[in-house]
Amino acid sequence: MDLHSLHKSLVTAFSSSKSKQDEVRSLLTKLKIALTEHNLLVPSASSSSSSSDLPLAREVLEIGAFYSVRIGDIAAFDRYISLLTPFYDASLSPSSNYEPLLGLRLLRLLSSNQISAFHTLIETxxxxLVNSSKYLQHPVSLERWLMEGSYSKVWRLSRETPPQDEYRFFVDLLMDMIRNEIASCEEKAYDSLALHDAATLLFFENLDQVLGFAKTRGWQVNPKTQVVSFASLNTAAAETKIPKKATIASNLTFAKELESIV
Structure with a gap:
């Protein structure tokens, strides 16, 4: 198959609800090889093919980025975004995928707690565009509510229909990050907590979900009383605390001895 035939097959396979992941992956691999052979993987003045093929190359990489999110491959998503950057900087016709992918890129930074990088990208x-795009307002709103500590608003938005299906992946990762932050606070604030209350605080919709989460955190759950205990975690933390008073006293004694020597 030539470049254009492969591209057509990829668009059809990616858009079809019946397509298989292996088929899309195989076509992406073949197309990246073909783009490299045609000097199109990275746009430049020395590209041997006509400029009309650059939008085709850009769309291949855009599909690759969306596909990476669909299969949960964050590293591949980052690579595709990196390859796409020079295409968006080039003087090409606007891409309808630019704003959706930009929103995904912001969500990726937010879900991995890269707040500084998030703001740096926004400032560029x-x-x-930021104020008018629904794709960008979605992550911007999430970030604002995170900074406010309005986790219930983040949870509500995560349940609503996102601007694009791929957004759900990073929003779910963001909720996992929030849950772990809340869980860390619960472990320090309580010795025990009713399982139902823990589920509410962690925005879980059923007890099975909170039980699975409790297992990952090493919480002790009493099935009879429906109470989750953090006491063992707090005890372990207390045992590893630095003895502040003893350390200060030792340092003062050392300082006095040093002063007498001097």
Whole structure:
């Protein structure tokens, strides 16, 4: 197959609800090889093919980025975004995938707690684009609520229909991050907590979900009383605390001895 035939097959396979992941992956691999052979994987003035093929190359990489999110491959998503950057900087016709992928990129930073990188990227974008795009307002709203500590708003938005299906993946990762932050606070604030209350605080919809989460955190759950205990965790933390008073006293004694020597 030539470049254009492969591209057509990829678009059809990616858009079809009946397509298989292996089929899309295979086509992406073949197309990346073909783009490299045609000097199109990275746009440049020395590209041997006509400029009309650059939008085709860009769409291949955009599909690759979306596909990476669909299969949960964050590293591959980052690679595709990196390859796409020079295409968006080039003087090409606007891409309908630009804003959705930009929103996904912001969500990826947010879900991995890269807040500084999130703000740096926002600052490079035109203000009117950020304010008018539903794809960008989605992660911007999430970040604002995170900074406010309004986790219930983040949870509500995560249940609503996102601007694009791929957004759900990073929103779920963001909720996992929030749950672990809340869980860390619970472990320090309580010795025990009713299982139902723990589920509510962690935004779980049923007890099976909170039981699975409790197992990953090493919480002790009493099935009879429906109470989760953090006492063992707090005890272990207390045992590893640095003896502050003893350390201070030792340092003062050392300082006095040093002063007498001097």
């Amino acid at each position: 974008l035109p203000t009117d």
